[in-house]
Amino acid sequence: MxxxxxxxxxxxxxxxxxxxxxxxxxxxxxxxxxxxxxxxxxxxxxxxxxxxxxxxxxxxxxxxxxxxxxxxxxxxxxxxxxxxxxxxxxxxxxxxxxxxxxxxxxxxxxxxxxxxxxxxxxxxxxxxxxxxxxxxxxxRGSDEPFQVLLRPLFTTSWLIDDFLADQDFFGVRRVLLSSASSKTAWATAQLLAKRPGLDVVGFTSPANKAYCERLGCYTRVLAYGQLGEVAADEPCVYVDFAGNADFRKAVHERFRDQLKYSCAVGGTHVQHLGGGAGLPGPRPALFFAPAQLKKRTADWGAEGLQQRLVNSWRAFAAQQDRExxxxxxxxxxxxxxxxxxxxxxxxxxxxxxxxxxxxx
CATH class of the missing domain: 3.90.180.10 (Medium-chain alcohol dehydrogenases, catalytic domain)
Structure with missing residues (x-):
């Protein structure tokens, strides 16, 4: 059965x-x-x-x-x-x-x-x-629960970080992440934090703000209602893990042409999902992790890609062991x-x- x-x-x-x-x-x-x-x-x-x-x-x-x-x-x-x-x-x-x-x-x-x-x-x-x-x-048999929870999410995060770096961050030094308390956003921020000179700003609900600050990987953590605290005249990119159409619209309307790239990775705010047509600035793109995986397999070969991912995963897991x-x-x-x-x-x-x- x-x-x-x-x-x-x-x-x-x-x-x-x-x-x-x-x-x-x-x-x-x-x-x-x-x-x-x-x-x-x-x-x-x-x-x-x-x-x-x-x-x-x-x-x-x-x-x-x-x-x-x-x-x-x-x-x-x-x-x-x-x-x-x-x-x-x-x-x-x-x-x-x-x-x-x-x-x-x-x-x-x-x-x-x-x-x-x-x-x-x-x-x-x-x-x-x-x-x-x-x-x-x-x-590692001793940490199957940790692997099962974070391995697929970490792979997505690793590919987002790699994609943005591959594009030279679209010429900007500020990255905005929604749903900052989500594991995929958190892992992405951990990787981005290792990139010199990046300003990584996480947005979350007021209830999760203190938790995100304790993670230590965001330059700043703001509640969704605090978007106005980010200067509108400096270029940025937006990585959307929440899928909240209202917040996406607010981001596009605030930054307009200063928003150099906008992508959707997830849709955790299911009650607020919506499209991105007609917004100021770049048209929101859907980040499809397998496409970047395919590109890097062509660039580095399957073994080269796997070794890079393994090394990064081990460093990530070691950090979890320590903290x-x-x-x-x-x-x-x-x-x-x-x-x-x-x-x-x-x-x-x-x-x-x-x-x-x-x-x-």
Whole structure:
């Protein structure tokens, strides 16, 4: 039996559980039990942009109007009809928010495999790759919860920092970040803070302002209502992790031509999502991390890219070891998992906490 959380695509607060018999595996398939999954603001972005960015297509629900939320995490193989994948093997990757998943492994090597399920063929390959923990340079068994919470977010942050540096920060020295308490924004700010001469300004809710200041990576932390405290006559770029259309409009109207680049990374403020057409200054772009990943793979080769990312991740993880800022909160079973999703969607989650899920 497999239990899956279903989410109404047009009313993300509506959820229900579905339990169904496992279908028999075909030759070449494997069944995995995802057993440690992360739930972060990143997942709310997946739901908010589920149709426009194809996130609902990774794990089709086969029920009209309902979607299955993709989540990052670890799982172990419980059944295998593929000669190259052993029962008990541990994999890191992209799973449905469920206690079971079927993969069709392809392009196997010592480091991992690809899911070659036909419905995923046209979807971006970065989400179809599964890493074998036994050959993973980022893996450390003792800190799986930290990895499952921050690894995909850190990769996005690393690519944002790299993209901005690759563009010479569009000729500016000030970067504005919304949703400053979110883990992706925080990791981005940590990386940007290492760039000499950058003014990194984080915006957050009044309730999270003190927390963001304690992180130590922002030059300044301001509440959303304090936008007017940033000089309008100095050039800047805006990286939007919240997706709040009202604040995006305020940023564009304040800085106008002094805003040299504006991009959206996430959509955690789901009640305030909106487009960017007709705003002063540059048209907001959607930052799609896999595109920068593809560019850097071409620039440096797969091994060169991986080594740079590994080195940066290790430095980031070492900082967490020295100055822990993230408290892991575990949720087990249907009711607890469902409640964690509901609270995150409503924005009622302490930013200092990271939430990991186990269904069984």
């Amino acid at each position: 497999t239990t899956t959380l279903l989410i109404r695509k047009d009313r993300l607060q509506d959820t229900r559980w579905r339990t169904e018999d496992d279908r028999p595996l075909a030759n070449g398939q494997v069944r995995v039990a995802p057993d440690l999954l992360a739930l972060t603001a990143n997942n709310i972005t997946y739901a908010a942009f589920g149709d426009s960015m194809d996130y609902w297509k990774f794990f089709p629900s086969n029920e009209e109007g309902w979607g299955v939320l993709p989540v990052w995490g670890f799982g172990h193989v419980v059944q295998s009809l593929h000669p190259g994948v052993a029962v008990g093997e541990r994999l890191y990757g992209y799973w449905p928010l469920a206690d079971g998943a079927v993969l069709q492994p392809d392009r196997l090597d010592a480091t991992g495999l690809r899911d070659a399920a036909p419905h995923r063929e046209a979807l971006h390959p970065v989400y179809n790759r599964y890493v074998r923990t036994g050959a993973d340079p980022l893996y 822990p800022w993230l408290q892991v909160r575990s949720h087990r079973g249907r009711d607890d998992v469902q409640a964690a999703y509901t609270q995150l969607l409503a924005g009622r989650v302490d930013p200092s906490e990271g939430h990991v899920l186990t269904l069984r």
